Amino acid sequence: MLFRVGTRPRVLPIGEKNCASWRAVLALTILGIAALGFSFLSTQGQAQTSGAPPPIEWMDVHVHLIGGRGAWRDYEGAVSAALAVMDEAGIRKMVVMPPPQVSTQQSPYDYESFVEPLKRHPRRFAFLGGGGSLNVMIHEAGDNARVSGALRRRFEDQAMEILRQGARGFGEITAHHLSHLSGHPYESVAADHPLLLLLADISGRNDALIDFHFDLVAEDMKAPEWLATPPNPAVLRANLAGFERLLGHNRSARIVWAHAGSDMLGHWTPGLSRKLLERHSNLYMSLRMAPGRAPQNHPLTKTKEIRPDWLRLLRDFPDRFVxxxxxFIASPAIQGGGPGMVFAQRAPLVRERTAAFLAALPADLAGRIAYENAIRLYKLRD
Ligand SMILES: [Zn+2]
Structure with missing residues (x-):
């Protein structure tokens, strides 16, 4: 059995090319952290990038590959880099998806960019699609536009094509996405936007899921200082009611709310998660082990113990978390910056904190959250 508790994951030998790649990634990481001091890493454990290995292998259901855009691409290199990371960090499988993009970004890209190199490793990778197409259509339509029959058909055709190509569902899709740095978009539509309701129906009919990025605003608030630059608006509007209407629209649509535990605005508390999980049987959450801007809502304390309210939540809903x-994992050939390269610097810390989280969980819960739920929810083959 692959996932025995207490088994040290096998570390595959890496060849010379990969060693060189690793040196490049490491150099970039050190340079990047020193130069940018990126505060997304927030307040806990910033300097730690090497920790104890995870007690069990795990599956990461929310991964982005950086392989370039437009004519020049190297997704082969990004996939090789991901495989090296997986073998090193005890990650059995990854679910890869394009980030949630909008039409104003340079060359939005979707699953087509990376699907071929991924398919050469069917036991290690699955994918979602739509972040560079369906999400673009949702935000292009916006809140005020009428959604025509023609647009609905185009949207549905694209969604069905994504599933035909083997995607387990749709991602990364968003109704509210804060901009954290230059070149990182602000995106906002009602969570019960007609195209999101349509996507829920398509997901429900096809037994697919939606990976949903949703920066929660429980009540209207002034944008905090660190967000108070365009494109973020000065006032953030309450958006929870629309999200609950989306969840209630089609109970067959499984919606995985991304970045749980990594709350940005202070409103996504364990108490609120509990209420929503009770009310919405089709809601799941994927945990991101970076504390975000509201570390009080993060599962781990500063000393890497699990907060009691989080442990109760995980115990009460053991099937709902992945x-x-x-x-973000980049091809070693990628030059230059951009938000993805900044986020890539965070990945070693997230892996280290994920290992600490799994080590702190009771073994029965660790197995479910590390891989059992992911296998069931994303239909991952062994
Ligand atoms: Zn996201």
């Missing part, structure tokens, strides 16, 4: 590290 691990979504939001790791």
């Amino acid at each position: 691990l979504g590290g939001d790791q």
Whole structure:
């Protein structure tokens, strides 16, 4: 059996090319952290990038590959880098998806960019699609536009094509996405946008899931200082009611709310998660082990113990949580910056904190959250 508790994951030998790649990634990481001091890593454990290995192998259901856009691409290299990371960090499988993009970004890209190199490793990877197509259509339509029959058909055709190509569902899709740095978009539509309701129906009919990025605003609030630059608006509007209407629209649609535990605005508390999980049987959450901007809502304390309210939540809903590290993994050939390269610097810390989280969990819960739930929810083959 692959996932025995207490088994040290096998570390595959890495060849010379990969060693060179690793040196490049490491150099970038050190340079990047020193130069940018990126505060997304927040307040806990910033300097730690090497920790104890995870007590069991795990699956990361929320990963982005950086392989370039437009004519020049190297997704082969990004897949090789991901495989090296997986073998090193005890990650059995990854679910890869394009980030939630909008039409104003340079060359939005979707699953087509990386699907071929991924398919050469069917036991290690699955994928979601739509972040560079369906999400673009949702935000292009916006809140005020009428959604025509023609647009609905185009949207549904694209969604069905994504599933035909082997995606387990749709991602990364968003109704509210904060901009954290230059070149990182602000995106906002009502969570019960007609195209999101349509996507829920398509997911329900096809037994697919939706990976949903949703920066929660429980009540209207002034944007905090660190967000108070365009494109973020000065006032953030309450958006929970629309999200609950989306969840209630079609109970066959499984919606995985991404980045749980990594709350940005202070409103996504364990108490609120409990209420929503009670009310909505089709809601799941993927945990990102970066504390976000509201570390009080993160599962781990500063000393890497699990907060009691979180442990109760995980115990009461053991089938509803998976691990979504939001790791960005770049081809070693990628030059230059951009938000993805900044986020890539966070990935070693997320892996280290995920290992600490799994080590702190009781063994029965660790197995469910590390891989059992992911296998069931994403239909991952062994
Ligand atoms: Zn996201």
